Amino acid sequence: MSAFLAILRVTVRQTLRLKRAIGLGLLSLSAAFTYLLTALGSTASSNTAEFNQEQAFDIFLGMTVGTFMNIIVPVITLIIATSVLGDERRDNTMSFLVLRPISRFTIGTAKVAAGFLESFALTAVGALALGILAAMRMDTYEYVVPMLVGTAIATASYSAIFVPLGYLLKRATLIGLTYVFIWENGIGAAVPAVAGLSPWRIGVSAMAGMAPDQFLRELPEFAIGSITPGAGGAAAKALVLLLLSATAVGSILRRRDLAN
Numbered sequence: 713m714s715a716f717l718a719i720l721r722v723t724v725r726q727t728l729r730l731k732r733a734i735g736l737g738l739l740s741l742s743a744a745f746t747y748l749l750t751a752l753g754s755t756a757s758s759n760t761a762e763f764n765q766e767q768a769f770d771i772f773l774g775m776t777v778g779t780f781m782n783i784i785v786p787v788i789t790l791i792i793a794t795s796v797l798g799d800e801r802r803d804n805t806m807s808f809l810v811l812r813p814i815s816r817f818t819i820g821t822a823k824v825a826a827g828f829l830e831s832f833a834l835t836a837v838g839a840l841a842l843g844i845l846a847a848m849r850m851d852t853y854e855y856v857v858p859m860l861v862g863t864a865i866a867t868a869s870y871s872a873i874f875v876p877l878g879y880l881l882k883r884a885t886l887i888g889l890t891y892v893f894i895w896e897n898g899i900g901a902a903v904p905a906v907a908g909l910s911p912w913r914i915g916v917s918a919m920a921g922m923a924p925d926q927f928l929r930e931l932p933e934f935a936i937g938s939i940t941p942g943a944g945g946a947a948a949k950a951l952v953l954l955l956l957s958a959t960a961v962g963s964i965l966r967r968r969d970l971a972n
Contacts, residue, residue: 715814719822727795728830736788740838743780744845747771751849768849769926777935780842781866781912782897785835789870790888793827794878797961820961824954828871832864839863858922861943865950866915872953873911876961900937907937914939918946
């Protein structure tokens, strides 16, 4: 087994423990559960046997950009990604890894990849559940794949930010939450020009480029800002962020005295 795969496997086993996976999995599914309750409530209040597709779309859009992409995805990724290196630093186990004849870039790449894959394994569950429930109500499955792609891109972008953050800062979770709720969902919503610095908006821009035209037409301005819709551009941004993150982690590991 190559060093990259060995580090990846051990990291996943160490950080994605059963209780954590169950708890974060339930958090990921909460948007789909809320969508289901809201849709059922709207059906009952409308006094009709058939749920209006326009209502179903409005609820789906609201849950996607108002709960799932801008709260659930970053919180799950923050918890997982900051622990990938943060746990090893706190437990003083990183020195056992870096003393081996392994390239620091390989270690950084494996750690960033582990943060993304673990996080996406959880966020994808919620994205798929929400997309399928909405598809059943809207009588179209055209939003399922865009939902998964957008979630993957947002998760990758957050992982690229939070993996090195978890190593550099002792209170990385608190700093990450401040970034998400104050910078992204506060300042980013008020100033569209800084939307390009928001990972979940990059994910939404990918969705807007792949989903039917109605999604972009109905999308609130705060959910995309000045970002040009398109899956290709969004994926390229996420890939660049991942590469920069892996390079940064490798550089940090070379420069720091990991025995302390």
